[in-house]
Amino acid sequence: xxxxxxxxxxxxxxxxxxxxxxxxxxxxxxxxxxxxxxxxxxxxxxxxxxxxxxxxxxxxxxxxxxxxxxxxxxxxxxxxxxxxxxxxxxxxxxxxxxxxxxxxxxxxxxxxxxxxxxxxxxxxxxxxxxxxxxxxxxxxxxxxxxxxxxxxxxxxxxxxxxxxxxxxxxxxxxxxxxxxxxxxxxxxxxxxxxxxxxxxxxxxxxxxxxxxxxxxxxxxxxxxxxxxxxxxxxxxxxxxxxxxx
Amino acid sequence: xxxxxxxxxxxxxxxxxxxxxxxxxxxxxxxxxxxxxxxxxxxxxxxxxxxxxxxxxxxxxxxxxxxxxxxxxxxxxxxxxxxxxxxxxxxxxxxxxxxxxxxxxxxxxxxxxxxxxxxxxxxxxxxxxxxxxxxxxxxxxxxxxxxxxxxxxxxxxxxxxxxxxxxxxxxxxxxxxxxxxxxxxxxxxxxxxxxxxxxxxxxxxxxxxxxxxxxxxxxxxxxxxxxxxxxxxxxxxxxxxxxxxxxxxxxxxxxxxxxxxxxxxxxxxxxxxxxxxxxxxxxxxxxxxxxxxxxxxxxxxxxxxxxxxxxxxxxxxxxxxxxxxxxxxxxxxxxxxxxxxxxxxxxxxxxxxxxxxxxxxxxxxxxxxxxxxx
Numbered sequence: 164x165x166x167x168x169x170x171x172x173x174x175x176x177x178x179x180x181x182x183x184x185x186x187x188x189x190x191x192x193x194x195x196x197x198x199x200x201x202x203x204x205x206x207x208x209x210x211x212x213x214x215x216x217x218x219x220x221x222x223x224x225x226x227x228x229x230x231x232x233x234x235x236x237x238x239x240x241x242x243x244x245x246x247x248x249x250x251x252x253x254x255x256x257x258x259x260x261x262x263x264x265x266x267x268x269x270x271x272x273x274x275x276x277x278x279x280x281x282x283x284x285x286x287x288x289x290x291x292x293x294x295x296x297x298x299x300x301x302x303x304x305x306x307x308x309x310x311x312x313x314x315x316x317x318x319x320x321x322x323x324x325x326x327x328x329x330x331x332x333x334x335x336x337x338x339x340x341x342x343x344x345x346x347x348x349x350x351x352x353x354x355x356x357x358x359x360x361x362x363x364x365x366x367x368x369x370x371x372x373x374x375x376x377x378x379x380x381x382x383x384x385x386x387x388x389x390x391x392x393x394x395x396x397x398x399x400x401x402x403x404x405x406x407x408x
Numbered sequence: 409x410x411x412x413x414x415x416x417x418x419x420x421x422x423x424x425x426x427x428x429x430x431x432x433x434x435x436x437x438x439x440x441x442x443x444x445x446x447x448x449x450x451x452x453x454x455x456x457x458x459x460x461x462x463x464x465x466x467x468x469x470x471x472x473x474x475x476x477x478x479x480x481x482x483x484x485x486x487x488x489x490x491x492x493x494x495x496x497x498x499x500x501x502x503x504x505x506x507x508x509x510x511x512x513x514x515x516x517x518x519x520x521x522x523x524x525x526x527x528x529x530x531x532x533x534x535x536x537x538x539x540x541x542x543x544x545x546x547x548x549x550x551x552x553x554x555x556x557x558x559x560x561x562x563x564x565x566x567x568x569x570x571x572x573x574x575x576x577x578x579x580x581x582x583x584x585x586x587x588x589x590x591x592x593x594x595x596x597x598x599x600x601x602x603x604x605x606x607x608x609x610x611x612x613x614x615x616x617x618x619x620x621x622x623x624x625x626x627x628x629x630x631x632x633x634x635x636x637x638x639x640x641x642x643x644x645x646x647x648x649x650x651x652x653x654x655x656x657x658x659x660x661x662x663x664x665x666x667x668x669x670x671x672x673x674x675x676x677x678x679x680x681x682x683x684x685x686x687x688x689x690x691x692x693x694x695x696x697x698x699x700x701x702x703x704x705x706x707x708x709x710x711x712x713x714x715x716x717x718x719x720x721x722x723x724x725x726x727x728x729x730x731x732x733x734x735x736x737x738x739x740x741x742x743x744x745x746x747x748x749x750x751x752x753x754x755x756x757x758x759x760x761x762x763x764x765x766x767x768x769x770x771x772x773x774x775x776x777x778x779x780x781x782x
Contacts, residue, residue: 206609210475213621220617226607228478229619231501234471237463241475241483242607244459245432249609267471270464 171195173204175224184384186341186374187215190283190350191222193341194254197355198225201362207250208242210235212259215289219254233264236271239278250361252279257298258288261323265297268327275332275366279357282324282369285376286395293379297321300398305379320398324371328405334366336405340373342391346401353403360408368408373399410591418583420553420591421512421576422447424560425484429597430510431458432483434472436465438491439524440580441514445486466491470498470511477507478618480606482564482597486512488580489530490521492538499573500539503635504620508567508574510560511545515579517743525743526579526666531720534577535694542632544639546574546646547693549664553587555691561592568600570642577693579666579716581745639695647697650689651704653679657686659759660704661751662725663714664690671714673748678755685755693721698728709762710734714751717741734762740777750777 170176173195179188198204204225211219213232220227230238235253243251253260260268260282271278287305288294295305295312298320302311312320328336337353340346350372357368373395375387382390415423422444425433433448445462452458459476463469469485476483487495492513502509515530517523534547546566550556556578563574607616622628650668653675654660663671668689678685688704688711690697705711710733713722722737729735738754740746754777 205611208607208609217621220619224610224615226610226615227617227619228475228607229505229617229621230474231471231497234467234474234498237468237471238475238478240461240468241432241434241472241477242479243475244461244472245476245479245481246608266464267468270468274461 171199173198173207173224174222177221179222180218181215182378184375184377184387186285186372187283189341189347190281190372190374191219193347193351193354194252194281195223196351197358200355201358203250203358203362206248207252208246210239210242210251210253212253212255214256214259216254216256216283217290233259233262234267235259236264236267236276236278236280240271240276243276243278247277250358252281252358254281255283256289257282257284257286257296261297261321265323268323269330272327272333272367272369273330277361277364278367279361280369281354282371283374284371284399285374287376287379289376289379297323298399300395322399324369324404327369330367332366333369333405335360335368335408337403338371338373338399338401340391340396340401342373342375342388349401356408363408365408371399373401410593412588412590414586414588415553416443416584416586417553417556417578418443418514419447420556420589421560422451423591424557425510425564426451426455427591427594428482428561428564429595429600430482430484430564431455431597432476432481433459433485434461434463434469434476434483435485435487436463436469436491438488440516441486441488441512441583443583444512466494467497470495473509474498474502474507477502477509478607480603480608482568482600484510484512486514488514488516489518492530492533496539499545500541500543501620502573503543503545504541504631505618506571507618508571510563510567510574510576512576512578514583515577523743524580526581526716526745527741527743528579528665528667528716529741530577531693531715531717534575535696535724543635544694546570546572546642547577548574549577549691549693550582551665551668551689553585553589556582557589557591566646568603570638572638577665581666643695646692647695647699648691649697649700650687650691651700652687652689654686654688654704656684658709658762659683659685659712659755660688660708661685661712661714661755662688662690662701662721664693664721667714667716670746670748671751674751674755677748677752678759681752681756683756683759685759696724696728698724701725701728702730702732705729705732708733710736710758712755712758713737715739716745738777746777
């Protein structure tokens with residue numbers, strides 16, 4: 164019998180705690196598949212955030228260092244500078260990377276740190292219960308924007324990836340989705356390219372993944388996936404934002 | 409041993425760190441300690457594999473320290489009071505994750521932006537927590553250039569040995585003062601004992617996790633008791649102090665760092681006046697050398713605590729002394745540096761007020777600083 168599907172080596176045999184319909188499980192798998200494919204499991208070091216994905220260290224079977232909220236890019240900088248031949252990646256949500264950790268992220272990108280960031284954008288603070296995030300879209304209802312996000316009061320959704328593309332040290336920035344099969348395939352390709360960029364020592368790479376959060380959006384998994392494709396993608400269009408790799 | 413060299417405190421610290429095997433420095437500019445990162449930048453430029461990064465913020469720098477420590481490096485950062493406040497988040501994490509690192513605080517006047525003059529207002533922050541959670545920092549207080557060199561080596565060794573962050577607490581003047589120093593011989597970082605907990609890729613071993621989140625409260629409690637036992641061990645093993653002219657002393661002045669240098673000058677002058685006074689200088693602020701001070705307190709009439717603050721260490725002195733003698737306080741906060749003459753006047757005034765000596769007390773001998781009797 165031919166085996167056609169199995170758990171990637173870079174994932175532990177542990178059930179995910181993520182909610183039904185959440186994108187994290189898919190994105191974890193894609194990152195693990197790419198690490199396997201590139202043969203870098205034994206020299207990969209991951210830095211998960213504070214947020215829903217803080218428990219990523221329970222799932223990835225690679226060395227994992229938990230960072231304080233928002234500081235993953237700085238922690239990754241410290242690790243990578245000491246161990247330049249290892250592959251260092253951060254895995255962060257929108258609140259982590261685009262609010263409390265904006266400065267660390269922009270400066271790591273601008274220094275051209277040879278690290279890869281996986282930026283999971285679900286337009287909401289998930290772990291804390293659905294508050295407004297820097298990437299909450301205009302009009303979106305959250306627990307701290309109960310009447311919908313109003314730009315003049317709440318500010319606008321932050322295009323962090325576009326901001327990072329401006330930084331001289333970033334060489335590959337792409338935005339994808341995991342809300343449909345085509346998007347998932349593109350996400351895998353983007354993650355692979357981002358890791359290769361690091362392996363080739365070219366500079367900072369980041370993949371922003373639009374990811375459904377049915378629980379906090381108060382939608383069914385199918386509705387949440389559609390909302391990513393139809394609404395969220397208008398504010399955050401999936402595309403290659405920068406590629407000078 | 410190398411030959412004697414005349415160097416300023418910040419440069420002594422940098423050179424001693426490099427000789428201790430430090431190969432990673434992350435920092436952010438702030439006066440009065442900029443000569444330290446500048447020294448590291450130029451020295452590391454000549455050492456292969458040494459890493460200097462000027463970070464975008466104090467937060468970033470302490471988290472880069474975390475990363476380098478996770479990777480196994482002997483790593484250092486430095487700052488001054490307001491910058492150390494910003495680093496506290498990371499310091500709490502370092503303690504929780506049991507990551508060795510050396511942090512230097514060249515204190516300046518505060519609170520707030522304060523000024524850039526030497527001060528000792530950060531004693532509480534350094535010794536009583538600073539960041540959130542139930543943890544301690546080893547806090548070393550050098551008082552001379554030579555001690556900066558020796559304590560910096562000690563700081564790196566203890567950080568690795570106990571797997572805990574160590575704070576070197578100086579002040580703006582200690583950093584600037586030039587003094588002759590003999591450095592310990594350099595260590596080759598490759599000769600240091602291997603660390604079996606670092607993250608360097610799961611090659612030929614199971615993957616590792618370094619973390620501080622324990623959602624299960626029983627696990628978190630276990631971590632807290634584990635840290636507590638470690639801190640108990642440190643409290644037994646490393647307290648250190650200098651005792652100076654205490655054998656016949658009736659009055660002891662307690663001071664650390666720069667204040668202790670000034671106090672020593674005050675003790676000399678008071679001795680010239682025939683007063684039986686001595687100095688007790690804590691070299692470790694945490695753990696505080698409580699036991700030797702407690703023993704001393706049963707022989708002396710009074711202890712006078714002198715700090716360049718409105719009184720912080722004095723609380724630890726009172727706890728140590730347990731009411732066995734009078735404890736009074738003299739302080740100059742805000743970056744004001746007392747003179748030895750001023751301290752001699754304060755000592756004389758206190759000395760003559762010791763019960764049985766009132767008749768000899770002289771009027772108008774107090775200095776301008778705050779003086780409170782317990």
